[in-house]
Amino acid sequence: MTRSARRTRRTSQLAGAGVAALLALSACSSSDSGSDAGSGSDTGSGSGGSDKVSGTVNVFAAASLTESFTELGKTFEKEHPGTKVVFNFGGSDSLAAGITGGAPADVFASASPKTMKVVTDADAAAGTPATFVRNRLEIATLPGNPDGVSSLKDLTGDDLKVVLCDKTVPCGAAAQKALTAADLKLTPVSYEEDVKSALNKVVLKEADAAVVYKTDVQAAGDKVEGVEFPESAKAVNDYPITLLKDAPNSAAGKAFMELVRSAEGQKVLTGAGFTAP
Amino acid sequence: MTPPTPPRKGGAAVGPAVGPAAGGRPRRRRAARGGAPLPLLVPALIGLAFLVLPLVALLIRAPWASMPELLTSTEVWQALRLSLICATAATLVSMVIGVPLAWLLARVEFPGRGLVRALVTLPLVLPPVVGGVALLMALGRNGVVGQWLDTWFGITLPFTTAGVILAEAFVAMPFLVISVEGTLRAADPRYEEAATTLGASRFTAFRRVTLPLIAPGIAAGAVLAWARALGEFGATITFAGNFPGRTQTMPLAVYLALQSDPEAAIALSLVLLAVSVAVLAGLRDRWMTAS
Numbered sequence: 194m195t196r197s198a199r200r201t202r203r204t205s206q207l208a209g210a211g212v213a214a215l216l217a218l219s220a221c222s223s224s225d226s227g228s229d230a231g232s233g234s235d236t237g238s239g240s241g242g243s244d245k246v247s248g249t250v251n252v253f254a255a256a257s258l259t260e261s262f263t264e265l266g267k268t269f270e271k272e273h274p275g276t277k278v279v280f281n282f283g284g285s286d287s288l289a290a291g292i293t294g295g296a297p298a299d300v301f302a303s304a305s306p307k308t309m310k311v312v313t314d315a316d317a318a319a320g321t322p323a324t325f326v327r328n329r330l331e332i333a334t335l336p337g338n339p340d341g342v343s344s345l346k347d348l349t350g351d352d353l354k355v356v357l358c359d360k361t362v363p364c365g366a367a368a369q370k371a372l373t374a375a376d377l378k379l380t381p382v383s384y385e386e387d388v389k390s391a392l393n394k395v396v397l398k399e400a401d402a403a404v405v406y407k408t409d410v411q412a413a414g415d416k417v418e419g420v421e422f423p424e425s426a427k428a429v430n431d432y433p434i435t436l437l438k439d440a441p442n443s444a445a446g447k448a449f450m451e452l453v454r455s456a457e458g459q460k461v462l463t464g465a466g467f468t469a470p
Numbered sequence: 471m472t473p474p475t476p477p478r479k480g481g482a483a484v485g486p487a488v489g490p491a492a493g494g495r496p497r498r499r500r501a502a503r504g505g506a507p508l509p510l511l512v513p514a515l516i517g518l519a520f521l522v523l524p525l526v527a528l529l530i531r532a533p534w535a536s537m538p539e540l541l542t543s544t545e546v547w548q549a550l551r552l553s554l555i556c557a558t559a560a561t562l563v564s565m566v567i568g569v570p571l572a573w574l575l576a577r578v579e580f581p582g583r584g585l586v587r588a589l590v591t592l593p594l595v596l597p598p599v600v601g602g603v604a605l606l607m608a609l610g611r612n613g614v615v616g617q618w619l620d621t622w623f624g625i626t627l628p629f630t631t632a633g634v635i636l637a638e639a640f641v642a643m644p645f646l647v648i649s650v651e652g653t654l655r656a657a658d659p660r661y662e663e664a665a666t667t668l669g670a671s672r673f674t675a676f677r678r679v680t681l682p683l684i685a686p687g688i689a690a691g692a693v694l695a696w697a698r699a700l701g702e703f704g705a706t707i708t709f710a711g712n713f714p715g716r717t718q719t720m721p722l723a724v725y726l727a728l729q730s731d732p733e734a735a736i737a738l739s740l741v742l743l744a745v746s747v748a749v750l751a752g753l754r755d756r757w758m759t760a761s
Contacts, residue, residue: 286729354629359712361730382629383711386725390708397603398612399628 247275250445251297253288254280255304255363255432256389257328260412261465262302262453268461269452276445284362284387285309292317292437299446302434302453304328304388305363309433319440322433325454326467329429330367331407332420333395340401345371345422348402349379356391356400359384364391367428368404374427392417406430408466431470525743532740533733540737548715549723550741556631556719557699560638561646564695568646569688573676575647576654577662587651594644601640602708609636610709633710634717638699645698646691653687654680693753700746 250269254262259282266278281288281298285308292298293315301318302325303309309322334342340353348355357379358365365384372379382400385391392409394400396416410419434453440446452458459469506514533540540546575587593601609616609627619625627633661683665675681688703721710717712726720742728735 284729290728290732356711359726359729361726381713383713383717384726385712386707386722386729394711397606397610399606399610 246273246445246448248442248445249277249279250299250442250449252278252280252300252302252446252449253292253296253298254282254300254302255285255288256282256387257304257364257406257408258282258302258432259389261408261462261467264461265449265452265458268457269449272452273445273448278449286311286362295439297439297441298437299440299442300434300449301437302432303363304430304432305366306431306433307366308363309435312435312437317438318435319438319443320436322435323454324431324470325434326432326459326462327429327470328406328408328432328467330364330371330404330422330425331410332422333392333403333405333410333413333417334420335395335398335401336415336418338418338420342402342420344420345375345377345379345404345424348404349377353401354399355379355381356383356385356394356403357381358388358391358405359386362387363430364388364404364406367430370428371404371422371424375424406466411466432467528736528739528743532736536733537737537740540734541741545714545723546738546741549718549720549738550745552631552634552715552718553700553720553742554745556634556638557642557696557702559635560642560699561692561696563635563639564643564646565688565692568643568691568695569650572647572650572654573680576651577659590647591644593641598641598702598704598706599708600704602637602705605637605640605705605709628709629711629713629717631710631716634706634719637705637709638702641702641705642695642699645694646688649691649694650684650687653684653690657683689753693750697746697750700742 252262252266259280262280262282266280269278270276281291281296285303285305288301289303289308289311292301292312301309301312303312303322306322306324309318312318313322332342332345332348334340340347342348342353347353357368360366360369364387383394385394385403388405388409391403392405392413395403396413407419407421410417434450436443436446436450453462463469571590575583575590580586596604606613606616606628608614609619611617611620611626611628616627619627627636657680661679662672662675665679666672670678701721702719703725706717706719707722707725712718712722720738724735724738724742727738
């Protein structure tokens with residue numbers, strides 16, 4: 194009897210400790226950092242040929258670049274054996290905040306000049322950023338466009354659930370610009386934290402429409418249907434790219450930027466729905 | 471936020487076989503209080519510094535000058551009020567369905583109990599964003615259950631305040647269940663057995679004997695769940711979206727402020743921190759030391 198009582202007490206103590214540990218762990222589960230800065234030395238698998246460009250390149254890039262940059266990263270690793278491209282995709286503003294806060298990044302590709310300015314103002318960029326692509330907005334609707342959305346004005350009705358990006362992220366700012374240009378007032382059900390989560394609300398059919406980038410519509414394939422609207426011309430986003438001053442691997446970073454701006458890189462990017470600058 | 475210490479009934483009766491003479495006990499206790507052994511003290515202090523330092527840094531870098539202006543903005547109050555309401559509601563939901571679940575896990579032998587216990591703790595290890603997507607797939611407009619809620623009752627949960635409460639309860643309830651189950655297992659079942667042999671039904675025994683017995687454990691679990699719900703971000707923004715006044719809780723407001731104005735984000739975090747510390751300290755004095 195006493196032994197079993199003792200055992201249950203011990204398990205309850207274990208449970209208490211477990212709760213404490215889990216509480217601590219859950220606090221870090223929401224961060225989606227893709228940058229394992231400490232894992233630079235694990236690629237020592239007998240690489241005899243030391244190229245000029247080697248090691249890990251840390252690229253911080255806007256969420257809308259996910260598909261095209263991932264492809265370019267593979268190309269880069271193939272062209273420069275021994276290198277590894279590590280991406281951190283996210284909202285441009287939080288990436289910029291990370292960079293000014295000292296995150297170890299080599300290259301920053303932003304979805305708006307405004308967020309790039311945060312980095313240049315903090316004197317964190319090496320050289321002047323260059324625009325490498327542009328992106329336009331499009332309306333993403335459910336497959337087959339069951340609600341018959343054909344213009345931005347169609348989204349202002351009460352019967353449609355529309356999601357926009359929050360004003361603090363570039364796609365939200367651009368959407369606001371387009372709405373202002375069209376003199377429309379739109380009350381969405383949600384201001385999403387980045388373009389991919391706005392798009393996903395339509396992919397998951399929780400929202401009827403979202404104002405996102407053309408590239409995101411294209412990347413989603415047949416899960417959404419894109420509707421172009423003329424006001425998007427008033428809100429074209431320039432994507433600047435720059436090498437960072439505190440880049441741990443600036444040589445490889447520079448090489449990656451060259452690839453992005455080369456004819457080969459531009460082909461991948463325009464294939465994803467971007468337009469050349 | 472300290473982990474819940476299981477209530478110690480009968481205090482020193484933990485290991486009577488180990489202790490020497492009863493007379494030696496007070497002296498030993500005093501000695502233990504005086505000098506903590508170095509191999510324990512050093513990591514303990516490092517642990518404390520690790521937890522406290524980021525908060526201190528937040529306080530040092532806080533934009534104190536612009537604080538009054540930020541604190542009077544209606545958006546902040548809106549978000550704070552929504553956070554407190556939703557976290558409290560989520561805790562209540564967790565208590566109503568979580569305590570019976572904990573009782574089931576602790577007191578009823580059934581096949582696959584270990585598996586059920588693992589399932590209950592699953593939301594703890596699931597990234598909250600994935601939890602949010604999972605909730606959408608279950609209770610969303612086209613979800614496994616949600617589509618029927620929509621067609622039969624006209625209820626859609628995503629993008630509503632109720633959705634925020636659900637998302638927070640999903641993430642926070644395991645904390646309550648684990649805590650209460652631990653307390654239940656530590657509580658002596660003989661009291662319940664005595665009550666039932668005296669003619670009480672099992673439910674009456676639970677209500678009149680077990681519940682008062684494990685009240686401190688429930689309180690501790692509820693506080694943990696409340697704290698987790700208050701800070702919830704991933705599941706909330708994924709399931710309920712972000713709309714000021716309706717689904718934008720403080721963590722969401724903080725995250726979005728961080729994108730445009732980091733200083734404002736720090737200020738908002740401090741508000742949330744101050745409120746939660748005040749509430750937790752108040753609860754601690756009233757409930758938790760009473761055990």
